[in-house]
Amino acid sequence: MNVGLEHYLVVSALLFALGLLGVITRRNLLVLYMSLELMLNSANLALVSFSRFNDNLNGQVMVFFIITVAAAEVAVGLALIVALYRKRQTAHVEDLTSMKL
Amino acid sequence: MKVEALTWLVLFLPLLAAGIITLFTLRNKAVSATLSIGAIVTGFVLTLAVIKFGGWDARELSVNWLSIGSLNVDFGLKLDALSLMMLLIVTGVGSAIHIYSYGYMRDDPGFSRFFACMSLFTFSMLGIVLANNFLQMFIFWELVGVSSYLLIGFWFEKPSAADAAKKAFITNRLGDLGFILGILIIFTALGSLNFTVLESGNSIAALGGMATLGGLLVFCGAIGKSAQFPLHVWLPDAMEGPTPVSALIHAATMVAAGVYMLCRVFFIFTPDALTVISWIGGITALLAALIAVQQNDIKRILAYSTLSQLGYMVMGVGLTAPEAGMFHLTTHAFFKALLFLGAGSVIIALHHEQDIWKMGGLRKKMPVTFWTFMVGTLALAGVWPLSGFFSKDAILAAAHENNLLLFILGVAVAALTTFYMFRLVFVAFLGDRRTGVAPVSDSKEAAQAGDESMRQARRLSYEPHESPGVVIWPLRILAVASVVGGVIGIEALFGGMFKPDAAHPHGLLAQLVYPFQHAPVAALSGLAAFAVGLFAAWKLYANAKTDPLPDKLGALSRAMANRFYFDEIYEATVIRIHDAIAAIADWIDRWIIEGFCIGLVRGGTDLTGRALRLVQTGNLQTYAFLFVLGVAVVLWFVLGK
Numbered sequence: 001m002n003v004g005l006e007h008y009l010v011v012s013a014l015l016f017a018l019g020l021l022g023v024i025t026r027r028n029l030l031v032l033y034m035s036l037e038l039m040l041n042s043a044n045l046a047l048v049s050f051s052r053f054n055d056n057l058n059g060q061v062m063v064f065f066i067i068t069v070a071a072a073e074v075a076v077g078l079a080l081i082v083a084l085y086r087k088r089q090t091a092h093v094e095d096l097t098s099m100k101l
Numbered sequence: 102m103k104v105e106a107l108t109w110l111v112l113f114l115p116l117l118a119a120g121i122i123t124l125f126t127l128r129n130k131a132v133s134a135t136l137s138i139g140a141i142v143t144g145f146v147l148t149l150a151v152i153k154f155g156g157w158d159a160r161e162l163s164v165n166w167l168s169i170g171s172l173n174v175d176f177g178l179k180l181d182a183l184s185l186m187m188l189l190i191v192t193g194v195g196s197a198i199h200i201y202s203y204g205y206m207r208d209d210p211g212f213s214r215f216f217a218c219m220s221l222f223t224f225s226m227l228g229i230v231l232a233n234n235f236l237q238m239f240i241f242w243e244l245v246g247v248s249s250y251l252l253i254g255f256w257f258e259k260p261s262a263a264d265a266a267k268k269a270f271i272t273n274r275l276g277d278l279g280f281i282l283g284i285l286i287i288f289t290a291l292g293s294l295n296f297t298v299l300e301s302g303n304s305i306a307a308l309g310g311m312a313t314l315g316g317l318l319v320f321c322g323a324i325g326k327s328a329q330f331p332l333h334v335w336l337p338d339a340m341e342g343p344t345p346v347s348a349l350i351h352a353a354t355m356v357a358a359g360v361y362m363l364c365r366v367f368f369i370f371t372p373d374a375l376t377v378i379s380w381i382g383g384i385t386a387l388l389a390a391l392i393a394v395q396q397n398d399i400k401r402i403l404a405y406s407t408l409s410q411l412g413y414m415v416m417g418v419g420l421t422a423p424e425a426g427m428f429h430l431t432t433h434a435f436f437k438a439l440l441f442l443g444a445g446s447v448i449i450a451l452h453h454e455q456d457i458w459k460m461g462g463l464r465k466k467m468p469v470t471f472w473t474f475m476v477g478t479l480a481l482a483g484v485w486p487l488s489g490f491f492s493k494d495a496i497l498a499a500a501h502e503n504n505l506l507l508f509i510l511g512v513a514v515a516a517l518t519t520f521y522m523f524r525l526v527f528v529a530f531l532g533d534r535r536t537g538v539a540p541v542s543d544s545k546e547a548a549q550a551g552d553e554s555m556r557q558a559r560r561l562s563y564e565p566h567e568s569p570g571v572v573i574w575p576l577r578i579l580a581v582a583s584v585v586g587g588v589i590g591i592e593a594l595f596g597g598m599f600k601p602d603a604a605h606p607h608g609l610l611a612q613l614v615y616p617f618q619h620a621p622v623a624a625l626s627g628l629a630a631f632a633v634g635l636f637a638a639w640k641l642y643a644n645a646k647t648d649p650l651p652d653k654l655g656a657l658s659r660a661m662a663n664r665f666y667f668d669e670i671y672e673a674t675v676i677r678i679h680d681a682i683a684a685i686a687d688w689i690d691r692w693i694i695e696g697f698c699i700g701l702v703r704g705g706t707d708l709t710g711r712a713l714r715l716v717q718t719g720n721l722q723t724y725a726f727l728f729v730l731g732v733a734v735v736l737w738f739v740l741g742k
Contacts, residue, residue, distance in 0.1 A: 024726050097719050 008049035015042035029081050029091040033074075040070055104154040105162055107147045108178050111188065112227050114140040119220035127213045137216035138199045141223055145192035148185065157182045157594065161233055161297060171292060179233035179296060182598040183427065186591065187230045187361055190434045193582075194353045195223055197575035201442050202345040204571035205449060209343075215255060219349065222248035226354050230361065234294040235284045238362065242280070242322065245358060246273045249350050253342040265338040272335040276325015283318030286311055287369065300368045308369070316374035319366060320381075327359025327411045330385040334667050336408055340400040344445030347400060352407050352437035357430045360414040364423040367599070379419025379503075383510045386412030388665065390517035394524070395650065395661035398455045399444045402525050406481065407437055409514060413496050416507060422499035424595035429492035432586040436480040436489055439579035443474035446568040446576065447529065458647070460529040467567045471530050473576040478526055480583040482519040482634065483627050486613055488586030494627050495592060498620035512626045519634025527642040588612040 015038055022035025044063045051059025085091050118140035126132045163177025199219060206215050225248050228241030247270075254266030288294055290308045305312045323329065328336035339351050350356070363370075363378070370378065389408035396402045410433050417426035448455055450467060464471045480489035493515060500508035567573070592612070593605035606615035616624040641649050651658045660666065718724075 020725075020729060024722050024729070093721055096721075 005049055005053045008053075009046060012042045012046040012049070015039075015045065027092050027094060029084070029093060029096075032093070033077055033081065037070070037074065040066070104151055105160060105178070105180060107151050108162070108180060108188075108231065111144040111147045111151075111192065112178070112224065112231055114144055115220040115223040115227065119217045119224065122213055122217040122220065127217075130212045133213035133216045134203050137220045138196070138203065140220055141192055141199050142196045144223075144227070145189070145196050148188045148192055151180070152185055152189070155180070157185060159598075163233055166237075172288075174236050174294060175234055176237055177233035177295075178231040180231070182594050183361075183364060184230050186427070186431060186594060187357075188227065190357075190431055191223065191226050191230060191354050194434050194438045194579070195226075195349060197578055198345050198349045198353070198438060198442065201348075201445070201572055201575040202343075204569055205345050205445055206343060211255065215252075215343070218248055218251045218255065219346075222252060222350065222355070226358065229358050233296055235287065235296075235366075236294050238365075239277075239281060239284060242326065242358070242362075243277065245326075245355055246270060246277070249339070249355055252346040252350060253339045255342055255346065259341065262341040265335075265341040269335040269339050272332050273325045276321045276323070276332055279318045279321025280323075280325075283315050283321065286315040286318060290315070296365060299366075304369050305371055312369070313371045313373045316370040317377060319369065320363065320374065320378055323359030323363050323415065324381065325359070326362075327356050327415060328385075328408055329359070329381050329412065329415055330388055331667075333385060333389065333408050334664075334671060337401050337404040337664070340398070340404050344400065344441060344448060347404070348438045348441030348445065351404065352441050353434040356407065356411055357414075357434060360411065360418065360426055360430050363415065363418045364427050364599075367418065367423045375419045375421060377419070379416050379507060382412045382415030382417070382419055383507045384412070385409070386416060386514045387510055387517075388412075390514045390521065391661050392664050393521040394517060395648075395658055396521075397457055397648075397662075399447065399457050399460075399525065399529060400441070400455055402457070402521060403437070403440055403444055406440075406518065406521065407433075409518065410437065410481070413493065413511070413514070416511065417496040417499055420496070420499040420503045420507065422496065424592065424599040425492070425495035425499050427595045428495050428592045431591050432480065432488035432492040432583070435579055435586050436477040436487075436583040439473060439477040439576060439583050440481065442572075442576055442579065443470050443477060446470040446572050447474075449568060449572070450566060457525055457529040461532045463530045469567060469573050469576065473573075473580040474530065475526065476580040476583055478522045480586075482522055482631050483515055484631060485616075485624075485628065486588065488583050488588075490627065491587030491592065491612070491616060494616040494620070494624050497623040497627055498616070501620055501623045508623070508626075512630045515627055515630035516634040516637075519631045520638045523635055523638035524642045527638060528645065532644055 019035045019037075019039030019042060022038065023032055026032055026035060044066055047059040047063050047066075051057060051063075081091060084096070088095065090096075115137075118136040122133045122136055126136065159179075159181035161177055161179050163175035166174050166176035168174070199216075202215065202219065206212050209215065222245065225241050225244035229238055229245060232238035232241060250266045250270040253269050254263050256262045257266070284294070287299070287304070287308070290311060291299060291302060291304055293299060293302070308315055325332050336351055336356065340347050342350075386409045389405045389412060393402050393405035393409065396405060410429070414426040414429050414433070417423070417429060446467065447460065447463060447470060450463075450470075451460065454460070476487070480487040483490045483493040497508060497511050497515070500511050588609055590607070590612070593607055596605040606612045651662070654661075663669075
């Protein structure tokens with residue numbers, strides 16, 4: 001079977017949908033965070049495959065940048081979650097409602 | 102520079118004084134008084150200089166003040182016999198009153214404020230006198246209203262004074278509404294506000310059918326300011342102010358402004374309007390004289406007397422004799438200011454006792470005050486050859502020529518005038534002392550002073566003595582003016598302006614006998630009225646212990662003492678109706694505007710806000726879900742169709 005652009009894009013879309021499902025349904029902040037990363041990487045996958053099938057390296061370069069920024073972002077996000085956990089002893093979104101009216 | 106330019110100084114010096122006093126010298130009594138007195142005395146001297154070097158001829162100085170489209174308003178000075186004479190009265194009599202105030206107000210904590218207000222008033226009054234157009238006159242007219250409000254309510258901590266100030270101000274507003282409507286009618290029809298232009302433009306013909314209405318509306322302003330029936334109620338209450346104020350505003354100048362204005366714009370009145378004016382004046386004169394007969398407060402008697410004399414003046418104007426009205430205004434300014442200042446002198450000597458039935462025997466204790474007061478009384482009563490005789494005679498002669506009914510009314514008022522003035526003199530100055538034993542039960546007084554008990558003690562054991570020189574000298578000067586005012590050519594001056602064709606007496610002797618040659622009936626009736634009044638007063642009040650009139654006249658006397666119930670009638674009608682309108686307006690404001698209009702907007706916003714608040718769950722995942730839903734919808738729109 002010849003694997004084409006469509007296959008990659010379908011995988012990417014599936015990954016994105018799974019990530020979104022995780023973000024909406026899961027309650028644990030860490031899992032939520034992982035789901036977010038999944039969505040990010042599905043977008044990366046789509047970019048790389050476009051780049052590969054259109055013979056244009058711009059997409060791959062872009063992905064490198066995204067991965068770099070995502071790494072930094074993960075560091076900040078995890079640090080925030082850890083700090084929050086230390087303060088509240090919880091990492092569940094239902095418990096974090098102090099900004100609600 | 103021509104000598105007329107000095108009149109700018111005359112006008113603005115008092116304003117300057119008022120400004121400096123208010124801003125810088127409120128703490129320093131002597132400087133404040135000097136500034137204020139200096140401003141008006143300088144004004145008097147400058148006016149004399151203008152007349153000496155410039156003569157009485159009519160001339161005008163003006164600068165363009167504002168011009169909008171076809172409306173051109175000057176800020177100008179109109180100088181002629183009328184305004185120059187009035188200028189002399191305001192600055193001359195005003196000077197005497199200012200100097201007197203220095204003695205009268207000496208112990209008052211608001212001394213500097215008093216002089217600032219006096220100077221402001223002088224400025225406004227001079228503005229009316231000098232105005233060369235309707236708009237300028239109206240502005241100063243209102244300024245006079247404001248400054249008189251400030252002065253009447255000078256002792257504003259006394260509720261009665263505060264009320265009187267409000268009453269004067271609001272009553273004047275009523276008249277001023279008519280005044281400005283009249284000005285608008287004239288401007289619409291004639292396109293100019295300048296007196297000289299209006300006078301030369303045959304304004305009655307140009308106004309056509311509106312002429313009578315316009316004239317009467319302008320007259321409304323005079324009704325308010327000169328306290329004519331039916332807006333006369335404010336003047337007696339205005340006596341709550343300090344006595345120099347009563348003398349300055351409510352005898353010599355402000356109330357005369359109405360009459361002055363009538364003479365200034367005499368050319369716009371149609372015969373019909375003049376008939377109404379003369380009858381209003383006559384009715385005022387009669388009513389006020391009747392009321393004065395049964396008043397017991399020395400200042401109120403003088404207040405009603407002022408009303409009555411103003412009625413005379415207005416009647417004179419209405420009888421197409423503005424020169425007689427102005428003549429009476431001039432002499433009246435002299436002797437009424439004198440009477441008020443004399444009353445003030447009595448009031449200080451008696452520690453603010455104003456009831457004549459608690460006075461008595463003051464002739465020996467206060468000889469100067471008594472004799473000057475006597476001169477004022479005789480002048481007011483119209484005794485030949487004092488000033489009042491000549492001016493009153495001029496009006497009576499005009500009435501005799503034009504309207505017999507008003508002539509009889511005028512003679513009756515003259516008799517009443519003599520009667521109530523001599524009642525005052527007999528009771529307050531002659532006879533024996535009544536106080537020293539009389540209980541003090543004056544509620545107005547009680548409200549006024551904090552240390553009332555001390556003052557009461559002082560009053561009960563008072564020993565009246567003559568007032569100091571600063572009080573007496575103005576009395577003497579005004580007394581001289583009251584004596585000679587009738588024969589120094591004022592009549593010829595005004596006559597020459599309003600009726601240049603008629604013959605006017607010149608020379609002292611000619612003036613002394615002129616009334617008897619010109620209109621012997623009027624002159625003799627005036628003297629007969631004096632004799633009747635004097636006889637009745639002597640019969641009733643010489644050595645009277647209490648007032649015999651209430652027993653003789655019964656209900657009529659009660660009506661007089663209660664001012665013919667005008668205040669009560671107004672209370673029951675005008676004020677009641679006004680309260681009802683106010684209540685309706687309040688209801689509309691409260692329920693329709695605030696309740697419905699504002700309530701709808703406010704309630705609508707509130708409800709929408711509440712509904713939208715439900716969307717803000719604060720749950721991150723709900724937001725994410727809604728966000729995705731939104732994206733899906735957008736995608737469906739973009740791609741799906």
